[in-house]
Amino acid sequence: MRTSPVRNGIQTGTIFGIIMVMMFLIGFTVIGAELIGKILGNPSISGMPDLIYFVIFMILVGVWCGVSAAKRPLYGPDSVKDAVLAGLSAGAICGLCAAVTGFIFGSVAANHIDVRAYLVSVSPESISMFTFNQNPTLGALALFGVMTLSSFLSALVAVEVRTSQKIRTMIENTSGSISETVHSQRISDLLNNKYARYGFYLIVAIALIILPRTWGGYWNYVFGTVGIYIILGLGLNIITGWAGQLVIGYVAFFAIGAYTFALLTAPVPHNLLWNFWIALALGIVVAGISGLLIGLPILNLRGDYLAIVTLGFSEIIRILLKSDLLTAFTGGPRGVHDVGGPTLFGSSFNTDVDFMYIIIIAVLVVSFLAYRLQNSHTGKAWVAINLDETVARATGINAFVSKLLALALSAAIAGLAGALFASRNQFTGPDDHQLMVAINVICLVIVGGIGNIPGIFLGAFALKGLPEILREIENYRMLVFGILLIVMMRLRPEGFLPAKRPVLEKFTADQRSSTDPASHPGNLETNTPPGKGK
Amino acid sequence: MESTHKLGMQVCIETQKVSKIFGGLTAVNAVDLSVPEGAIASIIGPNGAGKTTLFNCISGYYKPEHGQIIFYGQQIQGEQTYSVASFGIARTYQNIRLFADMTAIENIIVGQYPRFTANWMDAIISTRREQNEEKIAIEEGRRLLKFVGLEGLGDHLARNLPYGAQRRLEIARALANKPRLLLLDEPTAGMNPQETDKMTHFIRSLRDELGITILLIEHDMRVVMDISDQITVLDYGTKIAEGKPREIQSNQKVIEAYLGPGGSSLTKKYQLRKKQRHAIIN
Numbered sequence: 160m161r162t163s164p165v166r167n168g169i170q171t172g173t174i175f176g177i178i179m180v181m182m183f184l185i186g187f188t189v190i191g192a193e194l195i196g197k198i199l200g201n202p203s204i205s206g207m208p209d210l211i212y213f214v215i216f217m218i219l220v221g222v223w224c225g226v227s228a229a230k231r232p233l234y235g236p237d238s239v240k241d242a243v244l245a246g247l248s249a250g251a252i253c254g255l256c257a258a259v260t261g262f263i264f265g266s267v268a269a270n271h272i273d274v275r276a277y278l279v280s281v282s283p284e285s286i287s288m289f290t291f292n293q294n295p296t297l298g299a300l301a302l303f304g305v306m307t308l309s310s311f312l313s314a315l316v317a318v319e320v321r322t323s324q325k326i327r328t329m330i331e332n333t334s335g336s337i338s339e340t341v342h343s344q345r346i347s348d349l350l351n352n353k354y355a356r357y358g359f360y361l362i363v364a365i366a367l368i369i370l371p372r373t374w375g376g377y378w379n380y381v382f383g384t385v386g387i388y389i390i391l392g393l394g395l396n397i398i399t400g401w402a403g404q405l406v407i408g409y410v411a412f413f414a415i416g417a418y419t420f421a422l423l424t425a426p427v428p429h430n431l432l433w434n435f436w437i438a439l440a441l442g443i444v445v446a447g448i449s450g451l452l453i454g455l456p457i458l459n460l461r462g463d464y465l466a467i468v469t470l471g472f473s474e475i476i477r478i479l480l481k482s483d484l485l486t487a488f489t490g491g492p493r494g495v496h497d498v499g500g501p502t503l504f505g506s507s508f509n510t511d512v513d514f515m516y517i518i519i520i521a522v523l524v525v526s527f528l529a530y531r532l533q534n535s536h537t538g539k540a541w542v543a544i545n546l547d548e549t550v551a552r553a554t555g556i557n558a559f560v561s562k563l564l565a566l567a568l569s570a571a572i573a574g575l576a577g578a579l580f581a582s583r584n585q586f587t588g589p590d591d592h593q594l595m596v597a598i599n600v601i602c603l604v605i606v607g608g609i610g611n612i613p614g615i616f617l618g619a620f621a622l623k624g625l626p627e628i629l630r631e632i633e634n635y636r637m638l639v640f641g642i643l644l645i646v647m648m649r650l651r652p653e654g655f656l657p658a659k660r661p662v663l664e665k666f667t668a669d670q671r672s673s674t675d676p677a678s679h680p681g682n683l684e685t686n687t688p689p690g691k692g693k
Numbered sequence: 694m695e696s697t698h699k700l701g702m703q704v705c706i707e708t709q710k711v712s713k714i715f716g717g718l719t720a721v722n723a724v725d726l727s728v729p730e731g732a733i734a735s736i737i738g739p740n741g742a743g744k745t746t747l748f749n750c751i752s753g754y755y756k757p758e759h760g761q762i763i764f765y766g767q768q769i770q771g772e773q774t775y776s777v778a779s780f781g782i783a784r785t786y787q788n789i790r791l792f793a794d795m796t797a798i799e800n801i802i803v804g805q806y807p808r809f810t811a812n813w814m815d816a817i818i819s820t821r822r823e824q825n826e827e828k829i830a831i832e833e834g835r836r837l838l839k840f841v842g843l844e845g846l847g848d849h850l851a852r853n854l855p856y857g858a859q860r861r862l863e864i865a866r867a868l869a870n871k872p873r874l875l876l877l878d879e880p881t882a883g884m885n886p887q888e889t890d891k892m893t894h895f896i897r898s899l900r901d902e903l904g905i906t907i908l909l910i911e912h913d914m915r916v917v918m919d920i921s922d923q924i925t926v927l928d929y930g931t932k933i934a935e936g937k938p939r940e941i942q943s944n945q946k947v948i949e950a951y952l953g954p955g956g957s958s959l960t961k962k963y964q965l966r967k968k969q970r971h972a973i974i975n
Contacts, residue, residue, distance in 0.1 A: 528817055531816050531817045531819060532813060532816055532817065534816075535811070535813065535815075535816030535823065535827075536802075536806065536809045536811065536816070536826070536827075536830070537812070537813045537816055538816070539795070539799060539802060539803050540803065540806060542792070542794075542795060543792050543795070543803045546792040546793060546794055546795065547790055547791075547792060547793075549754070549774075549790070550786070550790045550791075550792070551792075551803070552773070552774040552775050552778075553752055553753075553754075553774050553775075553777075553778055553783075553784060554775075554778055554783075554803055554804050554806055554807075554866065554869075554870070555775050555778035555779050555806045555807035555870060556775055556803070556806050557773075557775045558775070564813060568813075660794070660795055660796045660799060660848075660850065661796075661799075662796075662848045663796065663798045663799065663802070663831050663834070663847065663848065664796070664797075664798040664831075664834070664835055664838065664845075664847025664848045665847070665848050
């Protein structure tokens, strides 16, 4: 059945119109304009960004609207006409929504009513920017015009690009040549070449040695945080990603590691002033043991008991640390100050550069451990428990011990991250160990690709690195997280980089075929092509 | 070879007065069962007769309330499932239960788990023991893939394999631990006649070539009568008959269990009519 292009356009336009109004109501129009200003190398110093950046922002929204309207499934022979019609109507509807909003709020502001009493983010400045610093009627008309025009033009361009044979062949050629280069024999030889790989590792190593020295304190701080979250993500991945046991209160083990380390090295509550490395090891061990103790009573049960118990445990830990009861022992709500830094052969080693090195080494060590565990029988047993615990038990896996081991290792790794965190900040307090930390870690593991080590790196950069860099959207972090999680669940439920299973049979079969050419795969009664039996 | 197969003198698995009670329902009621080494024994019975429950008692999912389960002279009732597996009892499931998101060969490698001795520390420092075991595990996985006819499909996810291949992969996973007793829960469920024939041959070859004792639950009477050395019939959790296929076919109680009271007269009528029809045709 052929749906009318105008109706398609109206549907798309309504969605974009609603998004537009929502963005205005939460003040995101201003933030968007600011971001564009920043990207174009002209950050606003005093509050509001320039009007031109707001116009660019609106045009971008309009372009997006037009492109997605033109992208709706087409439409028979007059696809160009239909798509342009769809783009035009989408832009008109979106512009209408914006114009009505602009007109209402513009008139309200013109009568000197402060809307901020009801909607915190809608300041008079943002209203006046929304109507292009004009009076309400003119602003509304301008809004309508900008949205319609940009949507219409973008739909036109999109259709041209898609239908034009020339451009299509050009795109196909370039993508073809790119994939050819990627898949060419030379490249794959290069990837399989031992020396080329060592060369690559060497380049990465040199970069990791040089970069912390050159890029300054701010970047060391940002990437130090990212590194600590990578460690946390790799740790959580063991119990949640591989063994499949959801742990919500993961921050409890982080807190135990941090406080063990802090209390052993800080002068104030106990004046122990232990050596950095011994305290670090003890922080790891104590966190690991706490994981073991938490797991003992509950890991024999199935279901999400572990999630609930650890959630409670993490809150108990945080409240205990805050309470007066333990103030003499843990420093109470004020936390522990002057936590010791690392030393190397008796000399101090705690500049931000040195600390970056320690975090890099810790990340490398933990990823190495994770990699080795992933490929071991233990790792396979964890995945088996995750996929079907009943059957895993029946194939001879002691699920309880396996899960306990996974939890203890996870907790120990969280302890390492906590100790490093406390030492780097030279402080740790109850507020460092909010539940949000654990939620962040779960998010980054899910977004990056659950069960996959490179995915966790990507997730940590995306969720901890980007917000640090894009300070403007700090207030919208929860919103962005929510949207990101929903979008991920819809589009890529396995994360950006989903976990892959290793190739084991082919690997050995290839080796065999080089020595024994008589052997050939694919025989007997399985003539069904692989992958078709779904 | 199949008809001349000699049964061992030793008893492989024996249940003595095993009962399993769920609330007020006695799912398995004082069942005695004895399977000699090297036999193919079948358990049959109407739906809800307690066949799978008995399997679950043997493989350690359930702890029976009464009675003993003896595997080569060793009492195993109430043991954890993973220890039962490590004694040498492997099983498959009525509805196929593979590790769907692992590859076929990985499924078999996980099946070898009780034979691994390397622990996580070995894995981290990659000791010789770990490396050797990994190599042996992959080779064994490849061998078993070939044995069940899945060579070349080992690196596909188990969920993507065709139905018959999944059944055989499940058996391969069960074989990976070199079991002495294999419990098959409806191995030919959902198969067409050709596939069923193939599976019947395959089950017999397991016994003949690997010397594994096999205990199976099956609804397809053709399969049961064809390959069983011994048949046990359960109804409402109680054993109502036991014996060779020929004996079971003519057992009044069994016919009644399947067809309801008066069933035997029904079958008599049926046979009479059949004879008459034959007479007419001839």
